Amino acid sequence: MKQSSKYFKVCIVIFLIFLYAPALLLPIFSFNDSQVIAFPLSGFSTVWFEKLLYEDTLHDALRNSLLVAVSSSILATALGTLVARASSRYKFFGQRASVTFILVPLILPEIILGVCLLTVLIQLGLNLNLWTVVLGHTLLITPFSTLIMVSAFNNLDISLEEASLDLGMSSVQTFRLIILPMVSPGLISSLLIGFVISLDEFIIAFFLTGVEPTLPVYIWAQFRFPAKLPSTMALGTILLIVSLILVSLFEYFRRRIELYNQYTMELDQK
Amino acid sequence: MNFSDQDKKGWRLLGLPFIFSVLLLAVPLATMFALSFWTQDYLVLKKTFTLANYREAWFEPVFQTLFTRSLLISFTVTVFTIIFAFPVAYFISFYGGKRKALWLFLITIPFWTSYLLRMFLWKVILGYNGVLNSFLEWIGAITEPLTFLLYNSNAVVLALVHGWAPFAILPIFVSLEKIDRSLLEASNDLGDTAFKQFFRIILPLSMPGVVGAVLIIFIPTIGDYITPKLVGGPEGLMIANMIQVQFSKANNAPLAAALSVTSLLIVGSISILFVLLNKKHMRNY
Numbered sequence: 001m002k003q004s005s006k007y008f009k010v011c012i013v014i015f016l017i018f019l020y021a022p023a024l025l026l027p028i029f030s031f032n033d034s035q036v037i038a039f040p041l042s043g044f045s046t047v048w049f050e051k052l053l054y055e056d057t058l059h060d061a062l063r064n065s066l067l068v069a070v071s072s073s074i075l076a077t078a079l080g081t082l083v084a085r086a087s088s089r090y091k092f093f094g095q096r097a098s099v100t101f102i103l104v105p106l107i108l109p110e111i112i113l114g115v116c117l118l119t120v121l122i123q124l125g126l127n128l129n130l131w132t133v134v135l136g137h138t139l140l141i142t143p144f145s146t147l148i149m150v151s152a153f154n155n156l157d158i159s160l161e162e163a164s165l166d167l168g169m170s171s172v173q174t175f176r177l178i179i180l181p182m183v184s185p186g187l188i189s190s191l192l193i194g195f196v197i198s199l200d201e202f203i204i205a206f207f208l209t210g211v212e213p214t215l216p217v218y219i220w221a222q223f224r225f226p227a228k229l230p231s232t233m234a235l236g237t238i239l240l241i242v243s244l245i246l247v248s249l250f251e252y253f254r255r256r257i258e259l260y261n262q263y264t265m266e267l268d269q270k
Numbered sequence: 271m272n273f274s275d276q277d278k279k280g281w282r283l284l285g286l287p288f289i290f291s292v293l294l295l296a297v298p299l300a301t302m303f304a305l306s307f308w309t310q311d312y313l314v315l316k317k318t319f320t321l322a323n324y325r326e327a328w329f330e331p332v333f334q335t336l337f338t339r340s341l342l343i344s345f346t347v348t349v350f351t352i353i354f355a356f357p358v359a360y361f362i363s364f365y366g367g368k369r370k371a372l373w374l375f376l377i378t379i380p381f382w383t384s385y386l387l388r389m390f391l392w393k394v395i396l397g398y399n400g401v402l403n404s405f406l407e408w409i410g411a412i413t414e415p416l417t418f419l420l421y422n423s424n425a426v427v428l429a430l431v432h433g434w435a436p437f438a439i440l441p442i443f444v445s446l447e448k449i450d451r452s453l454l455e456a457s458n459d460l461g462d463t464a465f466k467q468f469f470r471i472i473l474p475l476s477m478p479g480v481v482g483a484v485l486i487i488f489i490p491t492i493g494d495y496i497t498p499k500l501v502g503g504p505e506g507l508m509i510a511n512m513i514q515v516q517f518s519k520a521n522n523a524p525l526a527a528a529l530s531v532t533s534l535l536i537v538g539s540i541s542i543l544f545v546l547l548n549k550k551h552m553r554n555y
Contacts, residue, residue, distance in 0.1 A: 008361035012373070015358050019380050019435065022391040025401060029394075037394050038404030079287040092280030093273065099284075102291045107485070109493025109537070111510040115517060115530050116298035119305055122523075139294045142287065200384045203495055216386050223390060223500070233394075236387045247382040251375055 023240060030234035037229055048234035058235070061218035064130055065199055068214055072137035073194025079138070080145025080190060081183075088153040099146075106143040113140065114207035121208070128210035136204040141194040148193065152186025152257050157264060185256040192250040196243055215239075306527035313521065323528035333512065333529065337536065340508040343423055344492040347430040351487050352480060354431065355438035359479075360472075362439075363446035374443065381436040389497045392429040396420040396501065421503025429497050434490075438483040445479030446472070477551030484544065489537055509533055 029037050033045035052058060086092070087099050105113060117136050121128065156179065164174040180187075202216040209217055222232045281288075306323055309316045327333050362373045380388070395401045396419040403415040419425065449472065457467045495510040502508065509529060516526035 008357060008365055011357045012361045015354070015435075016376060018432065019377065022388060022395060022432065023380055023383060025391055025394065026387070029401075036399065038399055038401060039408045040404075079290060082283045083287045086280045086283035090276045090280035090283075092277040092284075095280060095284075098288050101295070102287055104291075104295060107489050109490050109510070109533070111493045111495050111513055112302075112530050112534060113298075115513060115526060116302045117294065118517070119523065119527065120298045120301050123301060135294060139291070142291070196382055200382075200386070202386045216384070219384075219386060219390075223393075229394070232390075236384065236391075239387065240383050243383050244379065247379060255371075 026233055026236045026240055030230065030237045032230070035227065035230065037233065048230040049238075051231045052234055052238075055231070057213075058218060061213050061215045064212045065215035068130055068133050068137060068205070069195045069198035071134045072141055072198045073191050075134070075138040076141035076145045076194045077149075077187060077190040079142045080147075080149045081187070083142075083146045084149030084153045085179075088150055088156070089158075102146060103143045105140050110140070110201075110203040114204045117204070118207045128208055130209070130212055130214075132208045132210075133205050133214060136208045137198045137201060140201065140204060141197050144193055144197065145190040148190045148254075149183065149186050151261070152183040154261065156182060182260075185253040185260070189250045189253040189257070192246050192253070196246050196250075199239075200243070302527045303531060305524050306531050308524050310522055310524050315524075323524050324532070326525060327528040327532050333509075336507065336509045336512050337532070339423065339506075340492050340510075340533075341536070343426055343430070343498075343506075343508060344488050346427050347434065347491050348484055348488045350427065350431045351435050351438045352442075352483055355435055355442055355483065356480075358435075359439045359442035359446055363443055374440070377436050377439055385433060386496055388433055389429050389500050392425065392432070392497075393420065393500045396425055396428075420501055421506065423502065423506045425501040425503075426498050426506045426508070429501050430491050430494065433497070434487045437486045441482035441486065442476060442479040445476045445482075449475045474551060477548060481545065481548045481551065485541055488544075489541060492537055493533060 025037075028041070030048050031044055031046065032041050033043035033047070034041070083099060083102055087095060113136065117132075117139075121132055126132070160178055160182075161174055164178045165171065169177070200216065201214075202220060205214045205217050206220065213221065219232060219235065222228045305315075307319050307321070309318070309320055309322065358377070362370055362377075366373050393400075397403070398415050398417060398420070400420070402419065403412070406412045407415065453471055453475075454467060457471055462470065492508075493510050494508065495514060498506050498508040499511055502511075513526045513529050513533075516522045516529065
């Protein structure tokens with residue numbers, strides 16, 4: 001048994017190296033003092049990061065992306081919370097079918113979502129702008145928010161809610177003062193994940209954006225210019241660090257939900 | 271029909287998100303479906319029913335090649351990813367000890383970093399003057415850059431396996447976690463070898479996770495646009511690239527719609543068939 005454990009450990013280490021190796025090239029080459037991305041390395045330099053400071057189009061793209069990511073993660077979290085609350089609190093007609101339908105974007109290839117939405121927008125004669133991207137991203141993120149919020153609502157003790165109503169609070173007060181604080185780790189992780197997904201999403205943004213590119217659409221355009229490669233690597237390094245921070249935060253809040261669920265389960269067993 | 275209190279309360283909450291999904295998902299899907307039966311003359315849509323788009327999408331050799339290639343690439347990616355992911359999930363579940371959560375976290379991190387950049391990095395790695403070639407030349411392993419690395423289907427497969435592996439690990443891990451460890455003890459006591467134990471107990475009981483992983487990888491990879499465009503070259507392009515070209519440059523939205531509907535049909539029917547074939551493993555799910 002011990003022998004095979006060692007064998008598997010080697011397996012997983014090789015796997016992790018394969019998983020991380022490409023990403024590690026980002027910091028290596030963004031600090032490399034050379035126009036070409038190749039070995040041997042020629043020296044340490046921060047010039048590629050400095051260049052990013054003067055790219056106005058990049059700053060605009062970043063602003064666009066932040067606007068889209070913040071708006072769509074808030075919208076999706078609101079919608080996801082409604083779905084999760086409805087499906088975990090009530091048993092109603094058409095529940096399974098309608099909730100499944102809302103989760104469909106999880107399994108649809110993004111290119112199909114992009115083509116579909118663009119078709120409708122063109123048919124309606126609407127202009128493409130950042131808000132059309134927000135709509136597309138909200139549609140894409142809502143299933144993720146729903147799943148996260150379902151797990152946050154799952155072990156919410158109904159008796160707390162009933163107690164609050166019995167003691168004379170209105171249902172709005174109960175929601176605001178009792179339910180909302182208890183699912184707040186879920187809300188925060190849903191917002192974080194939504195933000196990361198939107199910030200990273202390319203296809204839908206590529207189809208639905210007008211003249212204002214989001215960050216991934218901007219990056220895509222940079223790929224065509226070999227001279228811009230090192231700066232793009234530097235930008236990638238920054239994005240890598242930002243998403244690492246966001247995902248670690250997400251993991252922290254997800255643990256809080258799990259710990260809370262375990263805690264309530266233990267209480268139930270007593 | 272009578273609606274109960276529960277019905278009313280449930281729908282009052284679900285109403286808004288449901289309408290949102292209908293407007294942004296059902297209506298667009300229906301529009302695309304309708305569009306696939308129309309024709310486009312430069313920029314003007316002709317709304318007379320025709321099957322011409324489907325005839326073109328199904329019988330033109332160009333599209334047939336693209337569909338076959340997309341299916342083949344997706345299929346290969348799925349197989350490799352599962353073969354790759356299974357030992358990792360197995361290790362975490364059986365030997366992870368107290369650090370299971372940490373291992374899983376380590377594996378999911380790369381998934382949350384930009385997909386676009388990860389795929390682009392493969393282009394940087396595999397290119398003619400790329401990282402791998404320059405590294406091999408530097409250490410003296412080769413004298414001429416290798417040309418078979420980039421711009422073919424294999425490069426697409428490699429990049430996709432790398433990109434989607436975490437997705438396969440999670441569902442397999444979950445179903446391995448559910449396996450009752452006393453079954454393994456029993457089979458040990460009764461003299462099963464590790465090999466037999468794997469094929470008679472572990473693999474069949476982890477099939478729900480494997481089936482989940484197959485669907486999670488197969489469905490989106492077949493519609494992937496970024497990877498073939500970046501590392502596929504002309505020989506590695508897939509159906510999503512053609513859909514995009516038809517939609518924008520070729521100004522033939524109806525054909526793009528027909529290609530999209532066809533892809534959905536293919537992916538959908540294969541997925542359903544696959545789930546049905548594995549139904550006996552899914553009973554306790």
